[in-house]
Amino acid sequence: MTEPQTRRPAWRPFVHAGRVLILVAIALIIHLAATLHAPVDDGPSPTVDVAIVQKLFPTAAKIDDSGVLLDEMGQSVGRVVQTSPAGDKAIGFSGPTNVLIGFSPEEKIVGLEILSSRDTREHVREIERHATFLHSLDGLTRDEVLSKTDFDAVSGATLTSLAMIEAIQRRLGGVQKSLKFPDLPELKVVRKLFPDAETLEVDVAYPALLHVKDAAGTSLGKLLRTSPAADNLVGYQGPTDMLVGLDADEKVIGLALSRSYDNEPYVDYVRTDDYFLGLLNGQSIAELSAIDNETLQIEGVSGATMTSQAAATGIYEAVDELVRARQEEEFIEAKVPWIYRLPLPQLRxxxxxxxxxxxxxxxxxxxxxxxxxxxxxxxxxxxxxxxxxxxxxxxxxxxxxxxxxxxxxxxxxxxxxxxxxxxxxxxxxxxxxxxxxxxxxxxxxxxxxxxxxxxxxxxxxxxxxxxxxxxxxxxxxxxxxxxxxxxxxxxxxxxxxxxxxxxxxxxxxxxxxxxxxxxxxxxxxxxxxxxxxxxxxxxxxxxxxxxxxxxxxxxxxxxxxxxxxxxxx
Known part of the structure; x- marks a missing residue:
């Protein structure tokens, strides 16, 4: 008589799956630890020390909030942008690298500097030793960098150097910065719309949109700049950068004139006309974008008709560009199957x-x-x-x-x-x-x-x-x-x-x-x-x-x- 076989417990096949889950759980803990200390994608870029900037611009004495560099006489000598946080998704051997990009007054790259990196220490040091790589983009414009595909990587640090290039392209791939109004609005102008405003943070996805915060870092609302959307709209003699104040529901709370190339006293007439500056109050971004610009009738400011009409038209064009950008992103997310939205690997x-x-x-x-x-x-x-x-x-x-x-x-x-x-x-x-x-x-x-x-x-x-x-x-x-x-x-x-x-x-x-x-x-x-x-x-x-x-x-x-x-x- 044969002995009965012992039945295998039903849970045993799941033991091996449990091992894999333990490994996944450890990986999630490591990821969470890094996420708690990493900059968010839509947050501000880290502060840059002027001493680092001087490696690219020896005469730079000051860097303002928008990255514009000034010498001892207060003259602009160029500007800098950094790839973090917009470029942090570009992973090298083991992490992203924050790169400082220097632009000349002619908007051509003058060099790169590594600000910080979460990549492997030895790979980053190898790149720092290769000045030729850090100056490999010199003389190129933003559009030339975005269209370039043949980049020379650093031997021994190939993945890290290629990720730096990808981060640069990610950072420069957004809306181009205005060349006519490169500086952020002055706080004294912003406070006409938000009296408690202390800081302005540029929206990474759409740089013409600014997040306004008070001294405690609490959000007060947003500012939509008409520049660069309206940089080619000339009033009497030049374009104007208007600010559209938006509340939490993105409804207009008022307008303010930031800077203008137009003539005085026309600019001052617009700047001080309370009726004109409150003309759009209560209207939402969606309502403004639904207005047909060709049939738009704008009552200009008396004595500054051309300047005020150009400023008002610029507001509608800026709103249209913002809404269009958002609709394109929503269309891609909603209509295109997810498999087609995945970025294709760049096989080398x-x-x-x-x-x-x-x-x-x-x-x-x-x-x-x-x-x-x-x-x-x-x-x-x-x-x-x-x-x-x-x-x-x-x-x-x-x-x-x-x-x-x-x-x-x-x-x-x-x-x-x-x-x-x-x-x-x-x-x-x-x-x-x-x-x-x-x-x-x-x-x-x-x-x-x-x-x-x-x-x-x-x-x-x-x-x-x-x-x-x-x-x-x-x-x-x-x-x-x-x-x-x-x-x-x-x-x-x-x-x-x-x-x-x-x-x-x-x-x-x-x-x-x-x-x-x-x-x-x-x-x-x-x-x-x-x-x-x-x-x-x-x-x-x-x-x-x-x-x-x-x-x-x-x-x-x-x-x-x-x-x-x-x-x-």
Whole structure:
């Protein structure tokens, strides 16, 4: 009589899914920690020190709120804009970079300066050493930068430098700044509409719209400038920049004249005519945009008819441009299927080569040829030379944390994203850790050094658990650094940046050298006892014990709790 088979508990298949969820939860904690400290996309740009500006404009003595630079005599010598926060979605190797862009009075770029970066320290330093890159856009206008596609990246910091270019294009891709009225309105004029106004913040999506705030940072309303929409509307002798005050419901609370190229006393007549300045009060942006400009009849200010009519017409044109911009954005979001709204990745030669290497590596890993030296060794050489020394493409903790914090740069680094995707997804669904066995250049070197010398060292049973715990300790350190937002550079705990030797720091070089020496005496020593990324991939790999809760799962729960505590405190 046969014994009855024990039924497998129904919950066991969900244990492996739980491991993946733990990993996702840790990534969300890291992302939340970064989000709490990052500038919002529609917020103000960080303050720029004039000493940094002087690297591009030596005679600059002052920078005003709109970025215009003045010398000791109060004359304009140019202007600067910075890519943050509008360009923060451009992710390099592991994060965005805030770039200062200098424009001459002729509106041509005179140079770039790195203000701050959340990218890898070594990559940013390499770019700072390349003055040719920081001046590669010199002499170009805004439109020329937006239309340019052939940019030279910095070797060893390719992703970081290309992300800087993308950030610049994102920042310059909005509404062009007025050349006739480049300065923000004076507060004394704004206070005619908002008496408690203390600061003005430029709307990133539509720079002609200003957010008015009091001393406590509370929103008072908005200002719509007629410049640059009405810069070509000439009254008696020149254009006028009018301000349209809007309340929280975007209804007009009044008009104010900011600046004008028209003649006095006509400008002053308009500036002081209370009836004209209150003519549109109570009307909403939507109501104003519905008026046909061709049939518009405007009662001008007595004695300044041409100036006032041009100013009023400019108001309607500015409203029309604002509403049209919003409608275009809403149309894209509402009518175009989401799949077509996704920005297409900008594939470069580097991406095509990386994609090809990943595909070949995956096919080789699942083919009968994976153990054939004639197939395996040439491919290992390709991985070592191309992914390692030519590209520096590794799956590392610095990269994973940077992407968790800032987003995945699939548009600008599609090949690397595919490599990371394959490294994470294949172990979960196929039981095969393809990255560690076939696509990691450092793993390739350790396979070459395995048992190359006669004397080999085997850890004792007492020491082995302590050595195996090292990757978990390093992962705990990674979670703590990321969740607490400490300034420690995570590239120093792994050897991968050593392959890009001209940017590598001594920490990563030391880890690489020690790990390779150890692998001569103990096969795959670094992979087994030192690699936190390998431990992470092995943790989510499906295997015969995946349906059982193990000690490693308690370690993962501990990492999750550690991240949550670091986030709170």
């Amino acid at each position: 030669e580097r991406d095509y080569k990386t994609i090809a290497v990943v595909i070949v590596g995956v096919l080789l890993a699942f083919s009968p040829w994976r153990g054939n030296p004639w197939a395996r060794i040439p491919f290992q050489i390709l991985v070592f030379v191309y992914l390692g020394f030519a590209n520096g493409d590794f799956v590392s903790q610095a990269l994973l944390v940077g992407w968790a914090q800032n987003g995945v740069p699939w548009k600008s680094a599609f090949g690397l994203v595919l490599l990371v995707g394959a490294a994470l997804a294949l172990p979960i669904f196929t039981r095969t850790n393809v990255y560690c066995s076939h696509l990691c250049p450092h793993g390739v070197v350790q396979q070459w050094t395995k048992r190359r010398i006669k004397w080999q060292w085997k850890p004792s049973k007492q020491l082995l658990p302590w050595l195996k715990a090292i990757p978990s300790v390093l992962l705990a350190w990674v979670v703590l650094v990321a969740a607490a937002r400490w300034s420690f550079s995570l590239v120093d705990i792994e050897p991968f940046d050593a392959y890009v030797w001209h940017i590598a720091g001594w920490g990563t070089i030391a880890v690489a050298v020690v790990g390779l020496i150890a692998s001569l005496f103990t096969p795959m020593a670094y992979c087994r006892f030192g690699c936190p990324t390998g431990a992470l991939l092995d943790y989510v790999r499906y295997n015969g014990k995946s349906e059982f809760w193990t000690r490693r799962d308690w370690v993962a729960v501990g990492l999750l709790a550690l991240g949550a505590v670091a986030l709170l405190f």
